[in-house]
Amino acid sequence: MGTVRLGELSWPEVRDLVARDPVGVIPVGAFEQHGPHLPLMVDAHLCETVALAAAAQAADRGTAVAVTPVVWTGYSPHHRDFPGTVTLDDKVFSALVGQVAQSLWATGLRRILILNGHGGNAHLLRNLTQTLHYDHGLRVHAASYWDFALPFLAEWRKSPIGGINHACEMETALMAATRPDLVRMELAADHYLDRPRWFGADLLSGGPVTGAASFAELSPVGVIGAPTLATPERGAELIEAMTNAVAEFLVALAAMPAPASPDAQETPQ
């Protein structure tokens, strides 16, 4: 089985791939602080790692698939009080990811997954799938990589609610498994949010009320969750579960009936 990295193909190879009605994956990350113990590139690295591993597994199962390079910066104004954060505004972010998707579509890819690695991007990507469809006739899917493995994550965790949020038990374990050279466990410290129950505190338990808040207001060191519970071994288990779950979706997406052509799309009610 050849490469699953789109950037490693020549144009005739892409033409041949398109003839197989492939799945295209666009990993989308962020460039922002992850506490004193993790680097800025966590979200970009983790979603690209899961995307490539899942694509390789799907390819081994006979699925035609190609992954674009990761979109390394995202929507992170809530982290800009910390040094190093690089953020796009919402319009530029949506235009950038949207034009990557439109380029794949123009090349002939009709099964596109935007695989997100940053919570702050999620609402914009949900919205983008709608505008790409209703304004441009594209059918594009978006999901955050952890959402494919929520039942596993719920069993896997050792922290109480509040322990999986940002630079947390989950992200620290995934980094310890994949880039141990960049994890400084001696600097990791847990931080649980203390705020009224209406506001979400955990990836697996959101509150009903949302609103903007700078991370600097919520956590002095930029961590929300329980990074001290992370180990490389538990991170490896988790990344395997996430990879399997995403691969299963890629295989299923390739087998779904061909999307309707743009002129045959249904109109919203």
Ligand SMILES: [Zn+2]
């Ligand atoms: Zn992150």
